[in-house]
Structure formats: C-alpha cells, structure tokens
Amino acid sequence: MKLTDNVVFLKSRYPFLTNRIDLNGRNDTVEVIETKSGHPTLAASHSGHIDYLHSKYNPVHEAEKFIEQFVDVEHNHVLFYGVGLGYHIESFIKHFPAIPFSIFEPDIEVFRAFISYQNLKKWKMLRHIYVGSDAEQCKASVQDFVNQTDGQVTIITLPSYERVYAAAYKIFSESMQYYLQEARKMFQVRYAFEKKWIINSLDNFKYTVQAGNIFDKKTSFEGKPVLIVAAGPSLVEEIENLKYIKEQKSAYIFAVGSAITPLLNHGIIPDGACTYDPHFHNVNVFKKVIDEKITDIPLIYGSTVGAGTLKDYPGPLLSLFTNKDPIAGMILKKENDKALVKVDDAPSIAVIALQLFSEMRCNPIVLVGQNLGYRNNNYYASGLENVKVLVQSDLDASFQVEDVFGSLIQTDWSLNTMRLEMELHLKKYPDRTFINTTQGGAKIQGTQFMDLSDVIKKYLNEEVVDLKWYANEGPGYDPNYLMERAKFLEEKRVLFVKQIDEVIGIFNDMNRSVNQKNAKKAFKLTQKFDTVFDAFQTNEFYKTVLKPMNMLQLEWLTKQFDAIVHEPDILVKTTKIIEKIGKVVYDIQRDLVMIDPLYLNMQRSLQSALDQKSAMIN
Secondary structure (H helix, E strand, C coil): HHHEEEEEEHHHHHHHHCCCCCCCCCCCCEEEECCCCCCCCCEECCEEEHHHHHHHCCCHHHHHHHHHCCCCCCCEEEEECCCCCHHHHHHHHHHHCCCCCEEEECHHHHHHHHHHHHCHHHHEEEEECCCCCCCCHHHHHHHHHHHHCCEEEEEEEEEHHHHHHHHHHHHHHHHHHHHHHHHHHHHHHHEEEEEHHHHHHHHHHHHHCCEHHHHHHHHHHHCCCEEEEECCCCHHHHHHHHHHHHHCCCEEEEEEHHHHHHHHHCCCCEEEEECCCCCCCHHHHHHHHHHCCCCCCCEEECCCCCCCCCCCCCEEEEEEEECCHHHHHHCCCCEEEECCCCEECCCCCCHHHHHHHCCCCCEEEEECCCCCEEECCCCCCCCCCCCCCHHHHHHHEEEEECCCCCCEEECCCCHHHHHHHHHHHHHHCCCCCEEEEECCCCCCCEEEEECCCHHHHHHHCCCCCCCCCCCCCCCCECHHHHHHHHHHHHHHHHHHHHHHHHHHHHHHHHHHHHHHCHHHHHHHHHHHHHHHHHHHHHHHHHHHHCCCHHHHHHHHHHHHHHHHHHCCCCHHHHHHHHHHHHHHHHHHHHHHHHHHHHHHHHHHHHHHHHHHHHHHCC
C-alpha cells in the first residue's frame, strides 16, 4: 500500500518527477534484505560487487548514531543526499520536526525501494525531491535547489554514498559548490544595487520626466548599422577604422561605459554614449565630457543610473528604462497610449545597448572592443584613468574560454557572466546580423567574427547617419495620467505610514505578551498581525517603492515561513515573528524615512513638468 499511496502522492505533488522516471519499474541492481534487528537494509550490486547502503545488522541504530552529530547544530534547510531506506531522515525528523528538508537520490532503483518502505505523506516538512545520476540532470537539479533556497543549507550525505556512488557524488558536490558560489556572487550584486536602483530612480526623475525617450527615435535607426564600442584592450587597434566610419557617416557609433574617453582622446566624437551603472561614482566616466563641456554627444541613460551622473552632463539626455525601475512604469504613460518599452537589467552596459539597438531594429549590430577577457594582462583599453589593474589574485581566480580565433584566453566570473548574458539576448533576434570585430576577444555565440575593415567593405558603404537624430521633441508623457498617478501614489504613501506604524505597534504588544508568557494574548496578536500585515503588503506605494529596495530580505523571509508557520509553541512562534518579520519591517521603516526627501522632490518635479506643459498649451 505504501508504494501505491506514494505514487499517488508524488504524481500530485511532484508531477515533473513522475513524468521523468518509472516508479513501478523493476529493480535489478538493488535488493531489500532483512536484518536480525527486524529492519531491512539495502544491497546495491554494481559490476558484480555488492555494497550495503545501511548496516547489515541494525540500520536504525546506525542512523541514530549518525544523526547525533547534527543535533546541536542550527539548521535552516537540510538536503539529504542519498536516501537509502530513509532511516537517517526519520531520525532527523524526530529531533527537528519543524525544519524543512529535501532529498536527492542518485539511484532510481534505490528510490523505488525507498518509496516502497517509507510513507512520504507523513513527512510534512518535505519540500523538494530530486532523483537521477545523469550529469546534466544532476546539475539542473542542484541549480533548481539552490534557486529555491537562500543558500543557508545543511547537506547531509549518507556515508555509504560517497563510496558506492562515488562518480555521481563527485558531480553533485562540484555542482553544489559551483551553484552556491554563483548564488553568493549574484547575492552580492543584488545587495549592492537593490536600494540604489530605487534611490537613483527617484533622484533622477526630475531629468527623466523632461527628457526624450530613446525608443521615440526608432525611425532614425531602423535598418541602419550601429557600432557598440566598448573599452576592451582591443579598442585601440580599431581607432583608424572608427575614424573612417565617422568621417563617412556610414554607421552610428555609440560608446558604452568608459569607451567614451579613449574615443575622445583620439578625436572621435561618437554619435552617442550609453550609461546605466547605479554607483554614484559613475559620473567619473564622463569627466572629460563634463570638463571640456562637450555638448553634442547625446547620453542615453538608464533611469536608475548613479545619482549625479546627469546633474552636470552638458549634452542632450535621452532616457531608457530597465526592469529595475518600477516607478517609471507606475507613473509614466505615453500620450499615444503606447506602453513604455523596458529592457532587462544586465551585468554590463554593452548588454543593455545590445538589447536597445536590437529593439530599435538596427542591422547589422557590430561589437567593437568587446574583449570579455584579458589581453596581455590588460582589462581595459589604454588611456583610461582610475580603472581596474589586474593583480596576481585576479589572475589566480581567472579561467580560460575560447577566443574568436579558436585559441584560449583568460577571463573572470564577471566578464564571463557578461558574455553568457549577451548570448542569451542574441538568441531573441534571429533575423538580425550580429558581428564581433574584437581582435583576440572571447568568442560570443550568436555573432560572426569579422575584421572591422572587412565589415566596412561589406556593410558600411553609404552615408546613413542623421547627425541630429537626438533632437528633443519633448518627452511625450500623458499629463493627465501623470497627475492622476502622482495623486494616487501620495495617497498610498500616507496610508502606508499608518499601516507600518500599526504593524510596529503589534510587534510591541507581541513582545510584551512573550515577556509575560501570555500564550492566549500572543495567539490573538498573531491572528491580528496576519490581517494587518496582509494589508501592508498590498499597498501600492510599498509594492512600487519599498518592496524592490528589500527584495533580498523578503525572499529570505519567504524561505523562513516554514519554520514560523509550523512552530507548535505559540510563544516561540510569536518570538520568531518578532525576530524574523520584525527585522525586515524595521528595515523597511528606515528606508521609508531615508527616501522621504527624494520622494518629495520627485513629486515636485512632476508638478513642475505639469505646470510647464500647461503653460505651453496656454
């Protein structure tokens, strides 16, 4: 009956698993063997050799002794690699009934024996099940598991598996190490930026509401060639070709990031520059433009670019929205009712520019100076100040990838992430021609490599550039919609201030009930908290402004809910609510206070834009 019940349970809860493996198949290499203790063990036969996954004498006692080492350790989520017949999992559950756990079994036949012996329905904290030893499937499963958790994972491997399934275990261990490292790196990136994105969006709004939108200029670019020029070490080799293209006006030249400086140093005025870095110091990229008051280089800026970048920029400004700016989508709407076009945030401005010009239907799109790897131990083109200089630790952490000539070059995690992200976006535009002209750069799947001189001969043989493509005809945002949304957002802000004060008041009452050991009062307060906190989370001001600033904490909190909801002791449960949810709420309150002057400035900018629009009409 257990097998039948478990198959029904698995088909209901884990259909992707049951669609992939046969739960009722034959077991040819795994055998259930009775022991003197009355509890069966498992014997696995591989290449004529028999290995026991549990003790041949008393597997339950063995499992209990094994789990003792984990009893005095705090756990957030546990992954059991190797289930056997589940004795060690049963022992763990006795000690930690409220800790969520997942299982990973490399041998399908062992899994069949396992579900014939254990009743999975009684394991209320079981979250994820992974089965199979295929290398690619293992990697995909590990990646899925890491994505589902917050990285705070205890991995408990049944000791026999390191020996019996050594090859599968090696793949699992290496995959887990890799994806946990990737997750930590992405966490660091998001941690560095998630508050900056919103702060910058608010601070830049006075420019954004007045600037033109780059996607309004699509007719100037559609079907025309564009060069995306990055500051890789190969850039200096293309200076003469770039000068020729500029003179002939045979393609648009856009500098991404710090490439603006070497171009200007060689007398090349690009047709535009692109920027999006949320850091405050991003303004230093345009120091030469600002110091020399160069007014004819339009700047396409991500609306979440570092606050200060736009303040002193002397040239025309055109806005570009990414999916990291929820405020623009909340407040702005085009007068022609066209939806605001957004691009995906990316690890480099080159990837942003690639999306932009692909959406503008430029063709061909040519990459210049996009090395995505080291060249002669250089990271950037020569002539740049205050840029990254490679040290020994960088070289030690580097690894090799294929270059455009089929050889190998050194790269690092950051550059390789840019390349992989670029390749993902290239797949979206199969009807476009993408050319990589970077001498000695990393090979980019989805592009063809050509010398820039050959690109000139084949594709750039007529004048196509409109020198005044950036002429500003106004931002074209609907003033009535602006006014309505500004009023709506302010109403929700006022309401949210009251809601967060109410939540914090409940926390204070909860704390008193715990100190007084008043379980009855604590229970009533948790019920009241659920209602108030639900309303708190549906507030549009919170969802648009404050929630994006705290996504990492909120994702972490979501993964703590298991431990909170399933806590049987009401006073302990109340304490967990105060400690875990309270921490996040207090951080949100601090953000609310911190952004208040920026938000008020944004509202004033909206009113100023509306007043100007009204004056023009009258």
